[in-house]
Amino acid sequence: MLKKTRNLKLAALGVICAAGFLFAWENVQAVKLGYNIEKLRREIKDLESANTYLKKEIQVSLSPEKLEAEASRLGMVYPEPGAVVLLDGRPAEGTAGRGWLARLFKLSKSS
Numbered sequence: 001m002l003k004k005t006r007n008l009k010l011a012a013l014g015v016i017c018a019a020g021f022l023f024a025w026e027n028v029q030a031v032k033l034g035y036n037i038e039k040l041r042r043e044i045k046d047l048e049s050a051n052t053y054l055k056k057e058i059q060v061s062l063s064p065e066k067l068e069a070e071a072s073r074l075g076m077v078y079p080e081p082g083a084v085v086l087l088d089g090r091p092a093e094g095t096a097g098r099g100w101l102a103r104l105f106k107l108s109k110s111s
Helices: 002-061 066-073 100-110
Strands: none
Touching: none
């Protein structure tokens, strides 16, 4: 009987140690996850900051003043007043199908 109570005490001690180990392991894992979460939050904050900066850079780069300065640096000039022709996407009356490719297709359709 003495041996049986001794084995029971050892088994209880083993269960208590296992529960303590499990509790400690769980807490260590929770702390690790907490650090990872904070690291990811900092990374998100940094990326959002970089995104905001880059959006502002795009706005500055596309501003008319910046584009004009870059165009003049490249040697571009404003066109003469009569040199600009606005196109609406439709061919002018009487000019549709006057090219060699149009004539070729016209010939092939009539054949």
